[in-house]
Amino acid sequence: MEKELKTITFTVIENGTRIPIVTRHGSYPNLMYLLKEELQLESFGECGGVGRCATCVVKTKGITGNSALKERNEPATLSKLGFEEAAIRLSCQIYITADLNGAEITVLEI
Numbered sequence: 200m201e202k203e204l205k206t207i208t209f210t211v212i213e214n215g216t217r218i219p220i221v222t223r224h225g226s227y228p229n230l231m232y233l234l235k236e237e238l239q240l241e242s243f244g245e246c247g248g249v250g251r252c253a254t255c256v257v258k259t260k261g262i263t264g265n266s267a268l269k270e271r272n273e274p275a276t277l278s279k280l281g282f283e284e285a286a287i288r289l290s291c292q293i294y295i296t297a298d299l300n301g302a303e304i305t306v307l308e309i
């Protein structure tokens with residue numbers, strides 16, 4: 200049986216502009232790559248997604264499930280920059296899954 204491909208929809212806010220994103224599970228290795236590609240962001244995700252450079256910082260609202268948890272290098276990297284708020288995340292540590300459905304992702308300039 201063919202695997203069902205479910206649509207994932209969420210909103211990205213960049214420089215005050217709301218951009219609807221429609222994608223599929225695993226369409227990119229993680230949210231950082233999706234944002235970098237879809238929004239053509241320069242100097243975004245410079246460490247390639249290992250969670251150390253913090254050039255992929257976003258503010259999140261409405262992410263659910265395991266995607267809402269900060270794991271691996273993420274808490275330490277964000278803490279070094281003074282980001283303790285649960286909503287502030289490294290986009291490279293968030294996979295493209297149904298946990299993003301209905302979420303709002305704001306790209307932060309740091």
Ligand code: FES
Binds near residue numbers: 245291
């Ligand atoms: S790409 Fe470097 S921390 Fe996310």
